[in-house]
Amino acid sequence: MPESTLTRRGSLLRLGGFLAAIVGAAGWKVATSEGAGPAGVASGAVKCVLAPEMTEGPYYLPNEKVRRNITEGRSGTPLLLHLTVVDASTCRPIKGAAVDIWHTDALGVYSGEAVESTVGQTFMRGIQRTNAHGLATFQTVYPGWYQGRTVHIHVKVHIGGNVVHTGQLFFRDALTDAVYRSSPYMGRPNRDTRNVTDSIYRNGGSKSLLSIRRRGSGYVGSIVMGVHRS
Numbered sequence: 001m002p003e004s005t006l007t008r009r010g011s012l013l014r015l016g017g018f019l020a021a022i023v024g025a026a027g028w029k030v031a032t033s034e035g036a037g038p039a040g041v042a043s044g045a046v047k048c049v050l051a052p053e054m055t056e057g058p059y060y061l062p063n064e065k066v067r068r069n070i071t072e073g074r075s076g077t078p079l080l081l082h083l084t085v086v087d088a089s090t091c092r093p094i095k096g097a098a099v100d101i102w103h104t105d106a107l108g109v110y111s112g113e114a115v116e117s118t119v120g121q122t123f124m125r126g127i128q129r130t131n132a133h134g135l136a137t138f139q140t141v142y143p144g145w146y147q148g149r150t151v152h153i154h155v156k157v158h159i160g161g162n163v164v165h166t167g168q169l170f171f172r173d174a175l176t177d178a179v180y181r182s183s184p185y186m187g188r189p190n191r192d193t194r195n196v197t198d199s200i201y202r203n204g205g206s207k208s209l210l211s212i213r214r215r216g217s218g219y220v221g222s223i224v225m226g227v228h229r230s
Contacts, residue, residue, distance in 0.1 A: 093134025
């Protein structure tokens with residue numbers, strides 16, 4: 001999808017307790033608690049607040065592959081991403097949104113970049129459509145670090161040919177410290193930027209922290225992103 005055809009909009013992250021992220025065979029569901037939905041939003045019982053838009057950075061490439069597994073065999077601590085998209089006006093899940101992510105491999109390298117000698121490669125890039133529960137799932141690895149940035153994942157959400165959210169997803173530093181004590185991360189010690197010293201994270205990154213739980217030898221990272229459809 002050509003970037004010139006897309007229009008960036010404000011995006012929101014759902015706060016509060018009325019959206020339940022339920023991991024299972026059916027994926028995540030939006031809770032049907034009394035007060036959820038349009039009436040809950042109107043009454044203030046369900047709160048959806050503006051989340052900061054964040055730069056897409058210099059490493060975005062359009063027309064990425066539609067696929068769940070984006071590792072292309074690259075090593076690293078397994079990371080399963082559960083990214084849920086909801087309508088910020090109703091807090092209902094959005095089916096068919098295109099969730100577009102990209103990040104470095106475990107060694108801090110982006111694919112598709114001349115400076116990295118990875119032109120023509122597509123590892124750690126991909127798109128998934130959300131299901132009826134608003135859920136897009138990716139199989140990837142925990143990102144590595146590079147100079148001047150804290151550890152992060154880039155994300156865009158496309159609906160009907162428009163970009164309705166451009167953001168970045170973050171990890172708590174304590175988790176990154178633990179992951180980086182294992183191979184292949186331990187071969188690149190002394191990362192130079194943590195969340196508190198990252199200029200992008202300081203402008204709203206705490207609202208884009210992934211919720212993490214253990215899963216076998218790796219992790220599941222999840223977040224709910226509220227957006228306007230147009």
